[in-house]
Amino acid sequence: MLGRAQKKHSDVSVTFSEFSKKSLERWKTMSDKQKGKFEDMAKYHSKIQEHPGLSIGDVAMKLGDMWNNTAADDKQPYERKAAKLTEKYKKDIAAYQAKGKPDMAKRFVKAEKERKRMKRKKIRKMKRMRKKRKIKKMNMKRKLW
DSSP: OHHHHHHHHHTTTOOHHHHHHHHHHHHHHOOOOHHHHHHHHHHHHHHHOOTTTHHHHHHHHHHHHHTTTSSSSHHHHHHHHHHHHHHHHHHHHHHHHHHOOOOOOOHHHHHHHHHHHHHHHHHHHHHHHHHHHHHHHHHHHHHOO
């Protein structure tokens, strides 16, 4: 029985020992934080493998249902972790925005001036065109009389 990766890439031959060595090397270079994601997913991997016909959307719905049916006490560690990550994200964004980029501000001002200039130019052009049409219309009336 072929695995999913083997079905997709059946023309490529990969020995298991090579694959496992590369995976092990990658695993060793990962931080604990990166490994945590895989370890959390591993809890549900066997349940997902029991139903190979499910699409990604179906799996996401099932996991969502499982989360909604989880007791509040069991959700606490995950919610605390999410709150910490949210706080860290807000601090990082604030630091990034405080650092600012003066070149970007100058470019923005310059672009805004250019936009206004082009708008004025377009208005002048429209006025000239209206004036020409008006003159042309008046000339047509004169020719008729």
